[in-house]
Amino acid sequence: MxxxxxxxxxxxxxxxxxxxxxxxxxxxxxxxxxxxxxxxxxxxxxxxxxxxxxxxxxxxxxxxxxxxxxxxxxxxxxxxxxxxxxxxxxxxxxxxxxxxxxxxxxxxxxxxxxxxxxxxxxxxxxIDVPENPTLRESLSEKTLEELTEILASYKKLHNTTDTDTKKRAIRAIEIADYQAKQQAExxxxxxxxxxxxxxxxxRELRRQHISSRLKKRLEEGLIDEVRQLLQSGVRVDDLLYYGLEYKFVTLYVIGSLSYDEMFAQLETAIHQFAKRQMTxxxxxxxxxxxxxxxxxxxxxxxxxxxxxxxxxxxxxxxxxx
Structure with missing residues (x-):
C-alpha cells in the first residue's frame, strides 16, 4: 500500500x-x-x-x-x-x-x-507488527542473555537498545519473528x-551539560514525577522499558538502587546514550x-x-x- x-x-x-x-x-x-x-x-x-x-x-x-x-x-x-x-x-x-x-x-x-x-x-x-501473546509467554521466563541469543538467530545485532531490557528484547524478537513468517502489507x-x-x-562540554541538567531535573521533581506515574497505574516494566531517567529513577523508587547508585548509573547511561546518538x-x-x-x-x-x-x-x- x-x-x-x-x-x-x-x-x-x-x-x-x-x-x-x-x-x-x-x-x-x-x-x-x-x-x-x-x-x-x-x-x-x-x-x-x-x-x-x-x-x-x-x-x-x-x-x-x-x-x-x-x-x-x-x-x-x-x-x-x-x-x-x-x-x-x-x-x-x-x-x-x-x-x-x-x-x-x-x-x-x-x-x-x-x-x-x-x-x-x-x-x-x-509494517505494523501485532503482539503475539503465545510467543511472549514462551519467552517470558528466559534470561536477557538467552533472549539476546534468540534475537541474534534472526538477524545481526546492530542496535544495542534492542537488548537493553527483557521487554525490549522480547518485542524485538516478536518483530523479527513476524517479519520472517509473514508477507506483510x-x-x-x-x-x-x-x-x-x-x-x-x-564531548567534554556535552558531559558537563548532561551532568548539570540531570541534577536540575532531580531538583525539579523527577523522582516525584516517576512516583506519580506509578501511582497513576503505569507499570514498572513500562517505565523500565522507556529507559534512562525513567528506568533508573524507577529502580530507586522501588528500592532496587540507592540514591547514589541511581545517580551514578543514570549519569553514565545518559553519557552513553549521547555517544550513541552522535554515532x-x-x-x-x-x-x-x-x-x-x-x-x-x-x-x-x-x-x-x-x-x-x-x-x-x-x-x-x-x-x-
Missing part, C-alpha cells in the same frame, strides 16, 4: 534540527520557528507521552518567545504506558507535515531520535528532502545525508543567523505553499 498525499509536497521545504541530548536543539528550533513563521514537529521517542515531562526534557517554556507561542506537534499525544512505535511515528509525522504545509507554514523537525528522523527523511518501509512514504542542521557540541548521526552522513554542523558554543543569535543563511540558500527556487 502506498501512501498518497492530497497536498503536493514533492518540493515543499523541511528544516531538520538534530543533535545529541543537552545540546540546545529545542531552543534553536523554536527561535528559527519564530523567525520563519514555522511549527515544530518533535522527533523524540518519549516526548509523545503525557505525564513524562521532566525526564524527557519537554521544556515547553522554550516554545514561548516574546509573548508568542510557537506551535509544536507530536508531544503529549499518548498516555504513558501505551505502545507507540516507529510505524506510528511515521504515520503521525506525515499527517502533521501535510497539515503544516497545507497552511503554508514552515515545518521544523527537531529531536535527537536519529531513527525517527531517518525513517521519515529516507522513507522507511514499515507495507505502508510506503516517499523520501523527503530536507535541510539538516546539526548541533556540534564538544547514529555520523552514520547518517555515511548513508548520504548532508548535515550542516553548527558550533553549540556560538551565541544563540549567531546560530540562528547561520541557520537562516543556510535556509535561504536551500529554499532558493522552492515554492512554499
Amino acid at each position: 502506498t501512501a498518497t498525499n492530497s497536498t503536493n509536497l514533492d518540493n515543499y521545504p523541511l528544516l531538520t534540527i538534530l543533535g545529541p541530548t543537552a545540546s540546545g536543539k529545542t531552543t534553536l528550533a523554536a527561535h528559527l520557528a519564530y523567525e520563519l513563521d514555522g511549527e515544530i514537529i518533535s522527533a523524540d521517542s518519549r516526548q509523545v507521552y503525557r505525564g513524562m515531562d521532566i525526564g524527557t526534557g519537554k521544556d515547553l517554556s522554550d516554545y514561548e518567545i516574546n509573548d508568542r507561542h510557537i506551535p509544536y506537534h507530536l508531544i503529549d499525544i499518548r498516555d504513558a504506558g501505551e505502545k507507540y512505535t516507529l510505524f506510528h511515528y511515521q504515520q503521525d509525522f506525515h499527517r502533521v507535515f501535510r497539515d503544516i504545509a497545507g497552511r503554508k507554514k514552515i515545518p521544523i523537525l527537531c529531536g535527537g531520535s536519529g531513527l525517527y528522523i531517518e525513517s521519515v527523511l529516507k522513507g522507511y518501509r514499515l 507495507q505502508l510506503t512514504f516517499d523520501p523527503i528532502d530536507s535541510l539538516i542542521i546539526g548541533i556540534d557540541i564538544d 547514529w548521526f555520523r552514520g547518517m552522513e555515511r548513508r548520504g545525508f548532508a548535515i550542516h554542523w553548527i558550533d553549540a558554543t556560538l551565541p544563540l543569535d549567531d546560530k540562528v543567523g547561520k541557520c537562516l543563511e543556510l535556509w535561504s540558500v536551500y529554499t532558493k527556487g522552492k515554492k512554499i505553499g
Whole structure:
C-alpha cells in the first residue's frame, strides 16, 4: 500500500534540527520557528507521552518567545504506558507535515531520535507488527542473555537498545519473528528532502551539560514525577522499558538502587546514550545525508543567523505553499 498525499509536497521545504541530548536543539528550533513563521514537529521517542515531562526534557517554556507561542506537534499525544512505535511515528509525522504545509507554514523537525528522523527523511518501509501473546509467554521466563541469543538467530545485532531490557528484547524478537513468517502489507512514504542542521557540541562540554541538567531535573521533581506515574497505574516494566531517567529513577523508587547508585548509573547511561546518538548521526552522513554542523558554543543569535543563511540558500527556487 502506498501512501498518497492530497497536498503536493514533492518540493515543499523541511528544516531538520538534530543533535545529541543537552545540546540546545529545542531552543534553536523554536527561535528559527519564530523567525520563519514555522511549527515544530518533535522527533523524540518519549516526548509523545503525557505525564513524562521532566525526564524527557519537554521544556515547553522554550516554545514561548516574546509573548508568542510557537506551535509544536507530536508531544503529549499518548498516555504513558501505551505502545507507540516507529510505524506510528511515521504515520503521525506525515499527517502533521501535510497539515503544516497545507497552511503554508514552515515545518521544523527537531529531536535527537536519529531513527525517527531517518525513517521519515529516507522513507522507511514499515509494517505494523501485532503482539503475539503465545510467543511472549514462551519467552517470558528466559534470561536477557538467552533472549539476546534468540534475537541474534534472526538477524545481526546492530542496535544495542534492542537488548537493553527483557521487554525490549522480547518485542524485538516478536518483530523479527513476524517479519520472517509473514508477507506483510507495507505502508510506503516517499523520501523527503530536507535541510539538516546539526548541533556540534564538544564531548567534554556535552558531559558537563548532561551532568548539570540531570541534577536540575532531580531538583525539579523527577523522582516525584516517576512516583506519580506509578501511582497513576503505569507499570514498572513500562517505565523500565522507556529507559534512562525513567528506568533508573524507577529502580530507586522501588528500592532496587540507592540514591547514589541511581545517580551514578543514570549519569553514565545518559553519557552513553549521547555517544550513541552522535554515532547514529555520523552514520547518517555515511548513508548520504548532508548535515550542516553548527558550533553549540556560538551565541544563540549567531546560530540562528547561520541557520537562516543556510535556509535561504536551500529554499532558493522552492515554492512554499
